Amino acid sequence: EQLSKVLAGSSTLLVQAELVTDLKEIIKSQTDLRGRTAEWGKALLISPDTAGAGKGPLMQDQASIINRVKALIEKLEAARDETQDESVKSRFKQAALALKPAETGAEILKEVLTTDPPVTKVLQAAVTQIDSAEVLYAVDAQDRGLVMLKASLQILSAGQSDLADFVAGLEKLLKKQRELRKEVAAEETLDAK
Numbered sequence: 001e002q003l004s005k006v007l008a009g010s011s012t013l014l015v016q017a018e019l020v021t022d023l024k025e026i027i028k029s030q031t032d033l034r035g036r037t038a039e040w041g042k043a044l045l046i047s048p049d050t051a052g053a054g055k056g057p058l059m060q061d062q063a064s065i066i067n068r069v070k071a072l073i074e075k076l077e078a079a080r081d082e083t084q085d086e087s088v089k090s091r092f093k094q095a096a097l098a099l100k101p102a103e104t105g106a107e108i109l110k111e112v113l114t115t116d117p118p119v120t121k122v123l124q125a126a127v128t129q130i131d132s133a134e135v136l137y138a139v140d141a142q143d144r145g146l147v148m149l150k151a152s153l154q155i156l157s158a159g160q161s162d163l164a165d166f167v168a169g170l171e172k173l174l175k176k177q178r179e180l181r182k183e184v185a186a187e188e189t190l191d192a193k
Contacts, residue, residue, distance in 0.1 A: 012088055015079045016156065019095075022072050023153045026065060030123075030149065033061050034142040037126070041135030055130055062127045062142075066120050069149075073099055073120075091155060098152040119148040 040054045073096060080092035100118040116122075123145045129138035 012079070012083045012085060015075075015083075016088065016092075019072065019076060019079065020153065020156050022068075022075070023149065023156065026068050026072065027146065027149050027153060029061075029068075030065055030142065030146055033058070033065065034139060034146065036061075037130065037135065037142060038139050040130075041139065044133060044135060052133075055133070058130050059127050062123060062130065066123045066127075069099065069120055069123065091158065095152045095155040098155055099148060116148070119145050119152075122148065 037058055040058055043050070043054065044052075076092055076096045076099070080089055080096060083089050083092065100120075101116045122141055126138045126141035126145065129135070129141060
């Protein structure tokens with residue numbers, strides 16, 4: 001029973017580590033793209049004719065990051081649904097909500113509360129702004145997207161167990177299993193005599 005619990009927890013641990021790694025890579029790519037967008041904006045002010053060529057790659061890179069974020073959100077929601085640990089399930093749910101805030105169904109609340117758009121829509125706004133050469137708005141949308149991504153990373157990383165702790169616990173279980181096997185073998189020998 002203990003071993004099956006540990007193995008079930010290990011898959012959750014591995015999924016969580018994979019999600020954290022993916023999110024860190026997305027944040028790194030988005031931060032780089034934000035810097036490139038700002039540089040493109042400067043070039044656009046200096047020489048609008050030549051800087052126009054840089055727009056396409058920026059838009060493509062932003063679209064690529066949006067697709068990576070969508071895939072991450074899907075993984076996060078699948079992991080949330082599959083995990084048995086309630087604290088991990090809650091953490092996955094909160095991380096998903098940081099990227100994709102829930103919308104209220106009540107019409108009265110919709111008028112009073114304003115919910116943040118999903119991070120994918122925020123980043124899509126950056127693509128639209130790059131397309132219309134509104135660099136300040138594009139960088140602002142990218143900054144807002146980065147804040148949402150970093151908030152999700154903080155939530156995911158908060159309860160991340162160390163893999164070394166998992167391995168130590170597994171080694172302890174295996175040691176107990178070996179001791180139990182020796183005792184059973186000794187009892188079987190005794191019974192045979």
